[in-house]
Amino acid sequence: MYKFPGDVSNNNAPISETLLNKLRRDILTGGFKPGQKLTEQDLCHRYQVSRTPVREALRQLETDGIVENILNRGAFVIGMSDRDYEDMFELRKIYEIQAVKWAIERITDEEMDKLEETFEFMEFYTLRNDIEKMLTINTGFHQVIYEASHNRTLQTLLSSYQNLVKYKGADSMYDDDYLQNVLKEHRAIFKAFVDKDVKAGAQAMEIHMNRTKERRCGTV
Amino acid sequence: MYKFPGDVSNNNAPISETLLNKLRRDILTGGFKPGQKLTEQDLCHRYQVSRTPVREALRQLETDGIVENILNRGAFVIGMSDRDYEDMFELRKIYEIQAVKWAIERITDEEMDKLEETFEFMEFYTLRNDIEKMLTINTGFHQVIYEASHNRTLQTLLSSYQNLVKYKGADSMYDDDYLQNVLKEHRAIFKAFVDKDVKAGAQAMEIHMNRTKERRCGTV
DNA sequence: ATTTGTATCTTCGTATACAATTATACAAGT
DNA sequence: ACTTGTATAATTGTATACGAAGATACAAAT
Structure with a gap:
C-alpha cells in the first residue's frame, strides 16, 4: 500500500x-x-x-x-496555559533545529527522495490553495526530517509535541500570505538538505519555528 | 514530613x-x-x-x-543501543542547558535555598565518600533546577531522561576522583546561580553533561 | 519438497465483577 | 455555628471472564 x-x-x-x-x-x-x-x-x-x-x-x-x-x-x-504553549514552542524549536542538523548529516538517499517528494506536494497544495492538505503535508515534512535524524528519542518526542500544539491557534493563524510564507520557509529548509549545509538548515528551521510560534501564539 | x-x-x-x-x-x-x-x-x-x-x-x-x-x-x-544512549545524552544535554538558563532567570528565593542546601549535602557526602548517597543527591540537585525552570514540560522530560539513563554505565564510572570531579562540576553550576550568570551556568552545565556522558558512555 | 487450507491453541482487547479507598451526608458533641 | 465521628455512597485499583485476532501445527494438494 x-x-x-x-x-x-x-x-x-x-x-x-x-x-x-x-x-x-x-x-x-x-x-x-x-x-x-x-x-x-x-x-x-x-x-x-x-x-x-x-x-x-x-x-x-x-x-x-x-x-x-x-x-x-x-x-x-492539567490545562495548557499560554506560557505553557510558549515554553513548549521554545522547547520544540530547540529539538527541531537539532533534528535538522542530524538529519542533514545522516539522511539516506531514499529519505532524501521522500523529502523531495513531500516538498513537491507542498508546492502543489500551495498552488491549489488547499490549507487543509497543507497542514497534513506540513506535518509529514517534519516527520521525514525526524526519521532522517535516525534518533528514535527525538522522533518520538517531536511527534508528541506536534500532537500537543496542533490545535493551538489553528483557527486564527491564516492571513492571505500564509501558504506562501510556509512554503518559503520550508523551501529554505529543503535547500539546506540539497546543499548538505547544516548551518543553513539550522538557521532556516529556527526562522520557521519562530514564525510558527508567532502565527500560533501571537508572540515573538 | x-x-x-x-x-x-x-x-x-x-x-x-x-x-x-x-x-x-x-x-x-x-x-x-x-x-x-x-x-x-x-x-x-x-x-x-x-x-x-x-x-x-x-x-x-x-x-x-x-x-x-x-x-x-x-x-x-526495544533495546537501547550505545548509539541510542549517546544520542539521549546529547538530547539531555541540550535541555539541561536550557533548564539552567531558565532556572537562573526564574528561580525563587525559596528554590535558591533548596539548591544551596542540596549543594551542601553534596559537599557533605563527598567528604564522607558516600557514593550511594551522592548519586541520590545528584539527581536531587538537577531536580531542583528543573523545578526552578518553571517549565512543566521540561521538568517532566528531564526526569524521564534520568529514569532512562540511570542504569547506563552505573557500575563502571567511578575512578578515584569521581566524587571530587562531580562536586567540582556542580560547584561551578551552583556558583552561576549565586552570580545569576546565565552564560556561566550554561557553560558549567555543558561541561558537566559532557563529563557525565564520558563517564557513562566512555565516549566524548 | 513446497505450499495452502484448516483446525486448534495462544494471546490480546475489552467488558465486567469485586475489593479497597476516598468522598459525602448527616448526626452528635462542643 | 462549627467541628468531629460515623455510616453510606461513589470511585478507584485490581482481578477475572469472554470474544476476537493472530500464531501454530499439520494434513492435503500441487
Missing part, C-alpha cells in the same frame, strides 16, 4: 489510540476544563467504551503532561 | 508505579532482551499482579520508548 508523505497513520498503534486521540483533542480544544476531574465512568459513557481502555488512555495522557493521575483519587485535567 | 532534597519519591504516583519502575529497571538492566516479546501472562506471574496493571505499565513504557505495542500482537522490548 502506497502511503503519501503526509500520511502519518500508524497501523501498529494500539486499538485505543482512537480513544486517546479523541480524549486529547477534547481536552486541548477545551471540552474539559483545567483542574476538572475526569471520572472514568463518565468517560466510559461519553466514548462508549469500558474502563480498561479509558484507564490506558489516561495513563498515556499523563505522560503527555495534560492529565494528572492521583492515587485513589483519579485523573484531573 | 520533611523531604531531603535528594528524595524524588512521588506520593501521588499511581499504585502501579512500583510495577512500572520494576519493569523498566528489568528491561534496562538486561533482564529482557531487545526484540523479546513481553507476554502479559508471563509478566503477571513474574510480578504477581493481574493483567490490568501490567497493560498500564506497558503503555507507559511505550511512551518511554523502550517498549513497542503492536496491535493484537503484543509488547516487544
Whole structure:
C-alpha cells in the first residue's frame, strides 16, 4: 500500500489510540476544563467504551503532561496555559533545529527522495490553495526530517509535541500570505538538505519555528 | 514530613508505579532482551499482579520508548543501543542547558535555598565518600533546577531522561576522583546561580553533561 | 519438497465483577 | 455555628471472564 508523505497513520498503534486521540483533542480544544476531574465512568459513557481502555488512555495522557493521575483519587485535567504553549514552542524549536542538523548529516538517499517528494506536494497544495492538505503535508515534512535524524528519542518526542500544539491557534493563524510564507520557509529548509549545509538548515528551521510560534501564539 | 532534597519519591504516583519502575529497571538492566516479546501472562506471574496493571505499565513504557505495542500482537522490548544512549545524552544535554538558563532567570528565593542546601549535602557526602548517597543527591540537585525552570514540560522530560539513563554505565564510572570531579562540576553550576550568570551556568552545565556522558558512555 | 487450507491453541482487547479507598451526608458533641 | 465521628455512597485499583485476532501445527494438494 502506497502511503503519501503526509500520511502519518500508524497501523501498529494500539486499538485505543482512537480513544486517546479523541480524549486529547477534547481536552486541548477545551471540552474539559483545567483542574476538572475526569471520572472514568463518565468517560466510559461519553466514548462508549469500558474502563480498561479509558484507564490506558489516561495513563498515556499523563505522560503527555495534560492529565494528572492521583492515587485513589483519579485523573484531573492539567490545562495548557499560554506560557505553557510558549515554553513548549521554545522547547520544540530547540529539538527541531537539532533534528535538522542530524538529519542533514545522516539522511539516506531514499529519505532524501521522500523529502523531495513531500516538498513537491507542498508546492502543489500551495498552488491549489488547499490549507487543509497543507497542514497534513506540513506535518509529514517534519516527520521525514525526524526519521532522517535516525534518533528514535527525538522522533518520538517531536511527534508528541506536534500532537500537543496542533490545535493551538489553528483557527486564527491564516492571513492571505500564509501558504506562501510556509512554503518559503520550508523551501529554505529543503535547500539546506540539497546543499548538505547544516548551518543553513539550522538557521532556516529556527526562522520557521519562530514564525510558527508567532502565527500560533501571537508572540515573538 | 520533611523531604531531603535528594528524595524524588512521588506520593501521588499511581499504585502501579512500583510495577512500572520494576519493569523498566528489568528491561534496562538486561533482564529482557531487545526484540523479546513481553507476554502479559508471563509478566503477571513474574510480578504477581493481574493483567490490568501490567497493560498500564506497558503503555507507559511505550511512551518511554523502550517498549513497542503492536496491535493484537503484543509488547516487544526495544533495546537501547550505545548509539541510542549517546544520542539521549546529547538530547539531555541540550535541555539541561536550557533548564539552567531558565532556572537562573526564574528561580525563587525559596528554590535558591533548596539548591544551596542540596549543594551542601553534596559537599557533605563527598567528604564522607558516600557514593550511594551522592548519586541520590545528584539527581536531587538537577531536580531542583528543573523545578526552578518553571517549565512543566521540561521538568517532566528531564526526569524521564534520568529514569532512562540511570542504569547506563552505573557500575563502571567511578575512578578515584569521581566524587571530587562531580562536586567540582556542580560547584561551578551552583556558583552561576549565586552570580545569576546565565552564560556561566550554561557553560558549567555543558561541561558537566559532557563529563557525565564520558563517564557513562566512555565516549566524548 | 513446497505450499495452502484448516483446525486448534495462544494471546490480546475489552467488558465486567469485586475489593479497597476516598468522598459525602448527616448526626452528635462542643 | 462549627467541628468531629460515623455510616453510606461513589470511585478507584485490581482481578477475572469472554470474544476476537493472530500464531501454530499439520494434513492435503500441487
